[in-house]
Amino acid sequence: MTTTTATPHWFKSSYSDNGGACIEIRSDLAASHGLVPVRDSKYPTGPALTVPTHAFAAFVAGVKGGTV
Known part of the structure; x- marks a missing residue:
């Protein structure tokens, strides 16, 4: 695994407006790992x-799709 000194960037969907029941993701490892x-x-x-x-x-x- 490649190490980096960059601070990870977490984000949540701009559609998240449900009183705080949200998840955040990091997309920086998707392509590389x-x-x-x-x-x-x-x-x-x-x-x-x-x-x-x-x-x-x-x-x-x-x-x-409304199944989850």
């Missing part, structure tokens, strides 16, 4: 779950 770190936006210093890009893409598709 095939991973998407995900965390609870209410606990930015808490743990992050790292999922494969294909699993995250399936999750997003499910949310958009």
Whole structure:
């Protein structure tokens, strides 16, 4: 894995306006490592779950399709 001194950039969807029940993601590892770190936006210093890009893409598709 490549190490970097850059500060990770976490972001949440601009559509997130549901009273704080949001997740944040980092997209900087998607292309280089095939991973998407995900965390609870209410606990930015808490743990992050790292999922494969294909699993995250399936999750997003499910949310958009109303099945998740």
